[in-house]
């Protein structure tokens with residue numbers, strides 16, 4: 001229960017993620033377009049007010065594990081110059097009757113009491129916003145859950161700040177809660193162009209010729225950004241540690257260890273590297289070996305489009321109350 005924690009402290013409900021710590025995500029085209037549309041709308045608050053509209057402020061991100069929901073929410077908060085409160089459902093849901101609804105109330109009280117607005121990120125939202133139930137199988141638990149959802153509906157409706165919720169299971173969300181979000185963004189998997197850019201970013205300071213990058217990107221088709229990052233980091237770790245540890249450092253041996261150690265989630269499809277295996281995969285065979293290191297390119301140049309930690313357009317930004 002949250003009663004023993006200081007009520008006005010947002011950290012009782014999750015971690016605070018600062019704008020300066022956000023990274024610029026490399027996004028699939030439809031996700032990038034949706035983000036641009038939303039930001040344009042937020043920056044046009046004054047023009048919208050003239051026609052009696054407010055920018056939309058509540059978004060639901062859905063997509064599998066590692067598709068970049070948290071990364072995108074944090075990036076968006078940074079673009080707006082806001083700190084993000086990363087709140088997981090288990091900070092709210094409590095087995096004691098009535099206390100989950102009370103925790104929802106406590107969370108919104110804290111947010112409404114902030115001098116500088118926070119962007120609320122509700123992670124694993126399917127457990128919080130799960131459909132209300134009336135099976136009668138467990139009336140006490142059902143009433144407890146339904147009471148919490150009703151409180152959530154009412155507080156979300158009255159709240160005027162930014163909320164982003166994230167879920168891997170959009171089908172579980174209560175329809176009335178779903179409608180409270182005026183933007184729904186599906187975190188589509190990166191396409192071939194984005195996979196190459198993600199590889200480039202996380203391979204640095206190693207650099208690969210374009211043809212090798214393209215071939216290896218095909219081996220990783222349908223991989224999430226998180227999986228691609230893990231492959232790159234596992235590879236770099238082996239390049240540094242392998243010779244010291246006396247591991248076999250032939251290309252196929254290194255990739256066989258990566259395929260064994262880094263696994264796609266069981267719910268996600270298997271990219272070719274995993275279905276064929278390192279020895280048979282032509283993307284692995286296309287990689288020059290050993291890798292060339294370009295120390296001049298490290299640390300990588302900051303992306304000119306990356307948020308600086310300051311709002312992009314501070315003068316036009318405010319949370320409409």
Ligand SMILES: Nc1ncnc2c1ncn2[C@@H]1O[C@H](COP(=O)(O)OP(=O)(O)O)[C@@H](O)[C@H]1O
Pocket residue numbers: 023024025026027063064065066067068069070071072198225226227229
């Ligand atoms: N679009 C992206 N571009 C670059 N890196 C990404 C992207 N999306 C995710 N990542 C990386 O993958 C990891 C997991 O992403 P995360 O945002 O936690 O996924 P989710 O919240 O959907 O489970 C993070 O370390 C992040 O750096």
Ligand SMILES: [Mg+2]
Pocket residue numbers: 069070071123166
């Ligand atoms: Mg996440």
